[in-house]
Every structure is written in C-alpha cells, then in structure tokens.
Amino acid sequence: MSDSDGYIYDPNGVNTPEKWNYMVEMRNSGRNKVKDYADKFGVEFFPGEKPWGRKVDIIMPCAMQNDIRIEHAEQIVANGIKYICEGANMPCTNEAVNYFQEKGLIVGPSKAANAGGVSVSALEMAQNSMRFSWTEEEVDAKLKQIMFNIHKNAMDAAEKYGFGYNLVAGANLAGFDKVAKAMMAQGDY
Incomplete structure (x- = not known):
C-alpha cells in the first residue's frame, strides 16, 4: 500500500478484519498516510519510494x-x-x-476495473431524476451487476474477435461495439 510519501509492505498481508478496518477508517478519517499503518502494525515504511x-x-x-x-x-x-x-x-x-x-x-x-465510481454516480443521477431512494444494499446489488456485465462483455468481445482472455482488447472492442451500435441506431454513420 502506498501514498505520495512512500509505501508500506506487510509480509503477512492486510487480510485480517483489524487491518482492513484500520485502513478503511484511516482513509475515511482523512489520515491518509500509510506510515500510520506501518506504525500501528509494526511493518516497514519506505519513504519516498x-x-x-x-x-x-x-x-x-x-x-x-x-x-x-x-x-x-x-x-x-x-x-x-x-x-x-x-x-x-x-x-x-x-x-x-x-x-x-x-x-x-x-x-x-482501467476503463473496466475503474468503472465503479462512474457507475454509482449514474445510479445516483437516476435516483434523483426519478425521485427514487434506493438503499445501500440496492445500489450495491446494481453496481455488482454492472461490474459483472462489464467483465463479461470484455471477455466475450475478446473471445469473439480472437484475443483470448485479453481484457484490455476485450474492453476496447466491447466499448467500440457499443458506441458503433448506438451511432448506427441514431443514423450517425
């Protein structure tokens, strides 16, 4: 885990509830320095690296x-x-x-893996325009389905066009295909 000041390396991983919760709390509280994690859990901090x-x-x-x-x-x-x-x-x-x-x-x-934030923003706009209020669980379920579809579309496009499991090519091709179909449906070709 890193930030602008350096990085920490935890050889035991960050996969315990205590460590995970500390990281989430650290980020949410504005104490965004990974050195705090290093100090709390006794792991090495590598400044400037x-x-x-x-x-x-x-x-x-x-x-x-x-x-x-x-x-x-x-x-x-x-x-x-x-x-x-x-x-x-x-x-x-x-x-x-x-x-x-x-x-x-x-x-x-990134265009696939990093789509969650944009997707939740779109869900928020949809709620606002329809005057709906979804629970956190409903938004999370919708987001999971969106992310699943993005991954599936990238995998399917990569396979369809002969790129195997190349998710970079698949995401590019799936995105291009979606835009091309929308343009054709609008007569913009």
Missing part, C-alpha cells in the same frame, strides 16, 4: 495516471507477478500495458 519493485500477488495502481512506466513493468514481470488491476484512470503507460500483455500477465484495464 514506489512499491512496484516488490514481490507481491497482485498490483493495483489506484492513484495516478502513468504511474507505472516500462521500467516498473520490467520489475513487476521479473518479480513473477501475474495480475494487474488498474484502479485509477490509466495508471499504466501504454508501453507498460503492452509489455505486460507480451509477457502474459492478466491486466484488468
């Missing part, structure tokens, strides 16, 4: 555009990481994404 050279299970860049460049991509591949999930808007350069794909990593592209 990026985490991309660490051997971990999955990489999830969720903050800045173009944060992972080719030199980071080479470190990531060399460390045997197989999964990248882009949680920010284009956090990996095109060169890095292409390198990941050449090396067989599975990339959850």
